[in-house]
Amino acid sequence: MPDHSERQLLLLGLLRHQEMHGYQINEFIDEQMAFCVDLKRSTAYYLLERLRHEGYVTEETERTGNRPERRVYRITPAGETHFQALLRANLATYTPPTYANDIGLIFHQHLPPAEVRTLLETRRQNILAHQQKLKSLATVLPTDHLAIIRHHLIHVTAELDWIEEQLA
Amino acid sequence: MPDHSERQLLLLGLLRHQEMHGYQINEFIDEQMAFCVDLKRSTAYYLLERLRHEGYVTEETERTGNRPERRVYRITPAGETHFQALLRANLATYTPPTYANDIGLIFHQHLPPAEVRTLLETRRQNILAHQQKLKSLATVLPTDHLAIIRHHLIHVTAELDWIEEQLA
DNA sequence: ACAGAAATAGTCAGACTTGAGTATAGCGAA
DNA sequence: TTCGCTATACTCAAGTCTGACTATTTCTGT
Known part of the structure; x- marks a missing residue:
């Protein structure tokens, strides 16, 4: 069930x-x-x-x-x-989410490091785009949702921090 | 599909x-x-x-x-x-996860604020417990997984930041 | 030596999910 | 007025997921 x-x-x-x-x-x-x-x-x-x-x-x-x-x-x-x-x-309750993109990282050594870097750079762009979408949602949706949008934004920021750490 | x-x-x-x-x-x-x-x-x-x-x-x-x-x-x-x-x-790719616990927050005004606070306090304890489990995983699992554990830890920290913001 | 627990190796009915499809109503333009 | 497009309201077949179960082998303690 x-x-x-x-x-x-x-x-x-x-x-x-x-x-x-x-x-x-x-x-x-x-x-x-x-x-x-x-x-x-x-x-x-x-x-x-x-x-x-x-x-x-x-x-x-x-x-x-x-x-x-x-x-x-x-x-x-x-x-x-x-x-x-x-x-x-x-x-x-706290239900930890699953991050679908973790799997790729596990196997990253199967590709040349330079290509991994390029791919992660692309991912970073996608995250930035998602961040923008969230920010614009904040102006469109009712204020009840602000706390949740903020929640998502905090996690997107965390994601950006992490990916920049990986790129370095 | x-x-x-x-x-x-x-x-x-x-x-x-x-x-x-x-x-x-x-x-x-x-x-x-x-x-x-x-x-x-x-x-x-x-x-x-x-x-x-x-x-x-x-x-x-x-x-x-x-x-x-x-x-x-x-x-x-x-x-x-x-x-x-x-x-x-x-x-x-970046696939934003879904956070199952967001839904509760949307309806939090249907409970007395004091109770919401207590419940979120409990949630916070659960997050802390999860954080500990992740940290101990880092000592048990092979080092290939460290980047991913770090990824999860960064998000757990973000979650704690957010919930403390809500409690304040 | 032998009973019960644990490991090995899956199978399957039934529950869950969704893209594609069905059918009618209102509405705008030619 | 009528052709086509969008909105209203679902339905369903086909695909996906998993808890509960089966069946045998190997260990473990007494």
Whole structure:
């Protein structure tokens, strides 16, 4: 059983604020949260179905005008409780991320040092580009997200420090 | 088609060094790489089968004594080429990780500030524990891994900085 | 000498994930 | 008015991942 908890937390947190239909949830995630969670649209539908199955949300079909039916999700009292538990667990826990780019470094001796340097130089440019994107997000997204953007920026800086150390 | 590339890179890199059977590969990963890659044993078998299907490794069954048969994997010339390509791509790329614990922060206002503080204090202890574990790894693992351990330590430090900023 | 633990070597059902596809509605331009 | 493009709302087949399990061999303590 993999650990959906943070995505469940996200979905329940959104529904806690207000009832929403699937498309709306996905739109919100894509526009405001994509930079810090990885959750595709089809996966969100799947998870919502699971939350319903577990009694944490209810599903109600409605239609507006002649548009196709939509399923409106609403959090249940059990869902509220679950949300609180997930939130407490999430805040108290530290889950170290995995850095996909570590693997390359392990095998760097299989390439000529000069080429490794060039490749890492390119990586450095990509990191700088990502840093810029984060900075511009800060001006676009609501202020609730500032702490998280700052979190990402701190790590990007750490990444730049490390790669410069490797280049030296 | 998800992006196995870093795990393929890992498997090919190990086989490039010497032929190995599945169990041996898994043992090595569990003992030396678990701290920087997330790859379960059954997944490794699955990926090896895929690499074979794609012609990057060959599989040969052998038996030693009365033990059950084992499948020995050996990298092919095509696998060598693929390895080089994956390695170059990996070194030149930056793949920002996702931080599972960000989600909690988004919803922190749903709990009393004092409790949030206590929970984050606990998280901080967990980060410190993780930092210690990394430091002790540095004394146990071969020196090739030092750069990567350093990489993780830099990020753990960044994480501690950030959380202390939040607590203040 | 022999029972129980640990190591060896995988297999597989079932859960998770997602790109590609389906189907209808509104809207702007020619 | 009608052709095509975008927005709305999902669905699903196919691919991926892993916890739990099987089965045999070798050690270890008594």
